[in-house]
Amino acid sequence: MRIHIERQQIKVNPDPKRVIARFFFNGEQRAKEVLVRVKNFSDDEVFAIVSPLLQEFSQRHRNITKILYRNCNRVKTIIESLDIDFDELTHWRKLLIGSYFTHEYSIESAAFFNPSIVEDPDQCGLEMGQKRIIISFRAVGEGHISSIVFRRAIIGQDNKVEILPLGSYVDGAEIVRDTVYEKKLFFERLPPRIDKAIVKELKGKVGDRFDYDTLQTTILKLQDTLHNDRKKTELEKILWLSDSYSTISFSLDTDISDRVIFPVSEFERKGIEDARFVKFTDQDGSVIYYATYTAFDGALIMPKLLQTTDFYNFKIRPLHGAGAKNKGLALFPRKVNGNYTMLSRIDGRNNYVMYSNNINMWENPIMIQQPLYPWELIQLGNCGSPIETDHGWLVITHGVGPMRRYSLGAALLKLDDPAAEIGRLKEPLLVANKDEREGYVPNVVYSCGGIVNNGQLVIPYGLSDNSSSFITVDLKALLDKILTDSGG
Numbered sequence: 001m002r003i004h005i006e007r008q009q010i011k012v013n014p015d016p017k018r019v020i021a022r023f024f025f026n027g028e029q030r031a032k033e034v035l036v037r038v039k040n041f042s043d044d045e046v047f048a049i050v051s052p053l054l055q056e057f058s059q060r061h062r063n064i065t066k067i068l069y070r071n072c073n074r075v076k077t078i079i080e081s082l083d084i085d086f087d088e089l090t091h092w093r094k095l096l097i098g099s100y101f102t103h104e105y106s107i108e109s110a111a112f113f114n115p116s117i118v119e120d121p122d123q124c125g126l127e128m129g130q131k132r133i134i135i136s137f138r139a140v141g142e143g144h145i146s147s148i149v150f151r152r153a154i155i156g157q158d159n160k161v162e163i164l165p166l167g168s169y170v171d172g173a174e175i176v177r178d179t180v181y182e183k184k185l186f187f188e189r190l191p192p193r194i195d196k197a198i199v200k201e202l203k204g205k206v207g208d209r210f211d212y213d214t215l216q217t218t219i220l221k222l223q224d225t226l227h228n229d230r231k232k233t234e235l236e237k238i239l240w241l242s243d244s245y246s247t248i249s250f251s252l253d254t255d256i257s258d259r260v261i262f263p264v265s266e267f268e269r270k271g272i273e274d275a276r277f278v279k280f281t282d283q284d285g286s287v288i289y290y291a292t293y294t295a296f297d298g299a300l301i302m303p304k305l306l307q308t309t310d311f312y313n314f315k316i317r318p319l320h321g322a323g324a325k326n327k328g329l330a331l332f333p334r335k336v337n338g339n340y341t342m343l344s345r346i347d348g349r350n351n352y353v354m355y356s357n358n359i360n361m362w363e364n365p366i367m368i369q370q371p372l373y374p375w376e377l378i379q380l381g382n383c384g385s386p387i388e389t390d391h392g393w394l395v396i397t398h399g400v401g402p403m404r405r406y407s408l409g410a411a412l413l414k415l416d417d418p419a420a421e422i423g424r425l426k427e428p429l430l431v432a433n434k435d436e437r438e439g440y441v442p443n444v445v446y447s448c449g450g451i452v453n454n455g456q457l458v459i460p461y462g463l464s465d466n467s468s469s470f471i472t473v474d475l476k477a478l479l480d481k482i483l484t485d486s487g488g
Helices: 028-040 043-057 064-073 076-081 091-100 183-188 196-203 212-224 229-242 475-485
Strands: 005-007 019-023 102-106 111-119 131-140 146-155 161-163 174-176 180-182 209-211 246-249 271-281 287-296 301-308 313-318 340-344 351-356 366-369 379-382 387-389 392-400 406-413 421-424 451-453 456-463 467-474
Touching: 019 064, 028 076, 028 091, 043 064, 043 091, 064 091, 064 102, 091 102, 111 271, 111 451, 111 456, 131 271, 131 451, 146 287, 180 183, 183 196, 196 212, 196 229, 209 212, 212 229, 351 379, 366 421, 392 475, 406 475, 421 475, 456 475, 467 475
Parallel strands: 111 467, 146 271
Antiparallel strands: 005 467, 019 102, 111 131, 131 146, 146 161, 174 246, 180 209, 246 313, 271 287, 287 301, 301 313, 340 351, 351 366, 379 392, 387 392, 392 406, 406 421, 451 456, 456 467
């Protein structure tokens, strides 16, 4: 007998009208040609071009002038190389220059999927049985670039999900360069393809702890001594890694649906994939929201960790160690036996668990699950952070079977020893039906985390990597079925 699930009628679709304004650069030579032309415009010509631009795009972006100024400043070095006094440029001319180095990017134009759910820090003003939630999604736009976006919703007394209205604009975050790097960890995280001689030389010129400005200055001085362009590029790659350590902040006047975490590092230029958010409660009762995600540069996968308490300010760090590999890391919502605990899939096929006293360092992964059933034979992974129950840690899993069809399953791990599996479902909990199997990637259902409300497990899930919806299942019935299937 299969467990009963209820598909909700709500569907969250990608919206191509949700755009951000990004820096646009087509090479130094073309930039110089544009700047020379702009230099020769009269003040009246400049105003005649900029004024209608501001009127049009101020209706699409919260602070378009700030964006244009920022992008003008990003080409300041090129401007000054043309013997143009940057400080003497008028307000309007700087805005015009910025507009030539700006373009709109539709963050959701291709797909909107792989959601996770956490309880909103603000639970005020609700009726008994309701829960306010924050849902993260993987949004995909042109060029298959993924970002993290959010929606706020309410789970009703009947466990139906209501997505709240969206904000008016979409905003990227301000990047704060305030990190102090640990020398050993920083250089261990460098990709092996970077020139080892260059790495060794740079290591000898920085201390055991250094900040971004020190690293940048040291690299620039070292580049000045080199005549080999390839080696200079290798140093640039090392500076790119420093972007993997950052703090990002959103304006306090943004709705959470306005905030997009877009790739900021060269090592994630092809996307930020599959964030698994979890409400983490420390031993002293304090709460921090963490999310593991995959940074992808087109070749290299780098697991990273987001940290926030308010969803306005986020700290970003790469994860280190032999266990910080591949995709699908998921943090437990509390420490187990005094240690941070993480699920992983380091070999791409089996599930592992890891323990650590340092949330950024993960070693010694222990295999806990291998594919057993036909619907999961290709690979088995988690669908978000485990959920604590009286019977054990409930893990929603995903399995890949024939025709690369993805299914959701469920398993139980021991509370005091998550390396021990109590049991798992023999049959899938969810498989794409005929209305869900067509999309960006056919035959896929996938989730990055669920939540319990009023005795029901609410799971958001992606439909064929195109859009998202929700299912609910009775928690007790699910746990009983897992125990029955395992002979318990």
